[in-house]
Each structure stands twice: as C-alpha cells, then as structure tokens.
Amino acid sequence: MDLGIAGKTALVVGASRGIGRAIARSLAAEGAQVALAARNREALEALREELGGRSLVLEADVRDPAIWPSIREQIGAAFGPVDILIYAAAAPDRPARLPSIQTAHWEEVMATDLTGFWRCAAAFLPGMAQQGWGRVVALGSLMGALGGFSEGAYAAAKAGLGGVVKTIAQEYARMGVTANLVVPGRIETERTAGVSERAQEAMRKAIPLRREGTPDEVAAVVTFLASIQASYVTGAEIPVTGGRELGLLSL
Numbered sequence: 001m002d003l004g005i006a007g008k009t010a011l012v013v014g015a016s017r018g019i020g021r022a023i024a025r026s027l028a029a030e031g032a033q034v035a036l037a038a039r040n041r042e043a044l045e046a047l048r049e050e051l052g053g054r055s056l057v058l059e060a061d062v063r064d065p066a067i068w069p070s071i072r073e074q075i076g077a078a079f080g081p082v083d084i085l086i087y088a089a090a091a092p093d094r095p096a097r098l099p100s101i102q103t104a105h106w107e108e109v110m111a112t113d114l115t116g117f118w119r120c121a122a123a124f125l126p127g128m129a130q131q132g133w134g135r136v137v138a139l140g141s142l143m144g145a146l147g148g149f150s151e152g153a154y155a156a157a158k159a160g161l162g163g164v165v166k167t168i169a170q171e172y173a174r175m176g177v178t179a180n181l182v183v184p185g186r187i188e189t190e191r192t193a194g195v196s197e198r199a200q201e202a203m204r205k206a207i208p209l210r211r212e213g214t215p216d217e218v219a220a221v222v223t224f225l226a227s228i229q230a231s232y233v234t235g236a237e238i239p240v241t242g243g244r245e246l247g248l249l250s251l
C-alpha cells in the first residue's frame with residue numbers, strides 16, 4: 001500500500017521519547033521530513049542523528065504560547081509548510097484523588113495536554129487549509145472517555161482533546177484536512193515504567209490481548225491516519241488498546 005507520506009513535512013510534538021519518538025521514526029521511515037519538538041534537546045539530537053538530515057530539532061515548551069510562530073518559521077525555512085501534525089505531548093503523571101490535585105499540576109496538565117494542542121493546531125491549520133491537504137493526529141487516552149481514578153486532570157484534558165479534534169474535523173473537512181484521535185491503552189514507555197510486577201499482572205488480566213502494547217504498535221496506526229490512504233477517516237477516536245475497554249466483559 002502506498003501511504004504517500006514520502007516528501008511530506010511532519011511535525012511531531014513530544015518526539016523526545018516513547019510513543020512520539022516511535023511515530024517520528026515511522027514517518028521518517030516512510031520518507032517524511034520530520035520536525036522533532038519537545039524540551040529535552042539532547043534526546044531530540046540523538047533522534048535526529050538516527051534519522052539523518054531530513055529531520056529538524058526544535059527545543060520547545062508547549063506551555064509557552066509564544067513558541068508557535070517561530071516553530072512554524074523554522075520548519076518553513078527547512079522543509080516548507082507542515083502537512084502532518086502529530087501531538088503526543090503530555091505532562092508528567094502525578095496521581096492524586098480530585099480534592100488533593102495541586103493547582104499547579106492541574107494547570108500544567110491543561111497547558112501541556114490540551115491548550116498546547118489548541119495553540120499548535122491554530123498555528124498550522126491555516127497553512128494546511130491553504131494547501132488543501134493536511135493530517136492532524138492527537139494522542140488521547142481511554143481516561144478521556146472513562147475518567148481516571150487519581151487521574152482527574154489527565155482525564156479532563158484528554159476528554160477536551162477529543163472535543164478539539166472533532167471540531168477541527170468539522171471546520172477543516174472542506175479544505176482537505178482530517179483530524180483524528182488515537183487512543184492508546186497500556187503502552188510500555190517511560191511513562192508507565194516503575195509499576196510493580198504484581199500490579200502489571202493485574203492490569204494485563206483486564207486486557208483481552210493479555211499484554212501491554214508497544215510504541216511501534218501505536219505508531220503504525222498513527223502513520224496510517226497520516227497517510228493519503230486515510231482520506232475518508234476524520235473525527236474518529238481509534239483505540240489501540242488490545243481491547244482494554246472491553247476487558248470487563250472478556251475476563
């Protein structure tokens with residue numbers, strides 16, 4: 001299947017590790033020019049060395065509203081307008097029941113997971129509309145639909161992300177731009193490391209496929225959604241969960 005990604009310009013926000021890094025690798029392997037954004041410059045430089053000259057490092061903190069015009073200019077100067085926008089950034093996890101969530105944490109999660117996506121999309125959608133083609137994929141969470149025990153801020157931000165994605169899908173459909181939310185289940189990354197073997201075993205039991213997913217398994221779905229082949233998919237929430245949301249029924 002020709003994905004038609006070769007020669008396209010992609011921006012991956014949250015590319016320094018985990019799922020975002022796997023997506024950047026996958027898009028680059030399909031021949032895209034990939035701009036890599038996150039705060040950890042060293043990790044981005046290491047990825048750029050791996051990917052070669054058709055990638056660009058953009059050290060950026062998505063909580064800062066002022067970064068987007070400069071990011072757009074840097075990508076424009078290096079590769080031209082952005083065709084594919086992937087938003088995988090998420091603030092570090094700090095589990096707490098609702099009354100105990102610190103205001104600073106709530107605001108960090110909203111700024112990183114939700115407001116950052118809105119600002120980023122707002123920076124690149126007019127260009128996509130002008131060229132009559134674009135792909136937007138954001139990384140959601142099952143908690144966005146189901147809520148999250150001790151993860152109230154994260155669940156709220158991810159639910160909001162779905163609202164923004166579906167709004168983009170409606171507002172930009174006529175301009176050839178699609179927007180979709182990929183919803184990972186339990187994926188092995190630094191984010192999910194540090195859980196005891198016993199807790200992991202209990203989690204696996206609630207997953208029909210009986211294992212965590214890998215970043216590459218999420219990247220494969222995102223890459224398809226970023227391709228010319230996904231032209232009739234928009235406003236969708238695509239689970240990559242091993243069936244986790246069905247888990248209670250299939251124990």
Ligand SMILES: NC(=O)c1ccc[n+]([C@@H]2O[C@H](COP(=O)([O-])OP(=O)(O)OC[C@H]3O[C@@H](n4cnc5c(N)ncnc54)[C@H](OP(=O)(O)O)[C@@H]3O)[C@@H](O)[C@H]2O)c1
Pocket residue numbers: 013014015016017018019020037038039040041043060061062063087088089090091092112139140141142183184185186187188189190191192
């Ligand atoms: N892993 C899972 O099981 C799972 C499940 C459901 C959903 N997801 C979602 O999938 C996405 C990727 O997950 P992951 O496990 O790969 O997460 P991760 O390991 O926590 O990586 C998060 C990424 O976001 C970047 N980031 C965080 N704060 C930032 C900021 N202020 N400015 C710029 N970049 C920032 C990080 O880079 P720097 O620290 O270098 O800035 C990193 O590249 C996230 O949106 C997450 O919510 C993951």
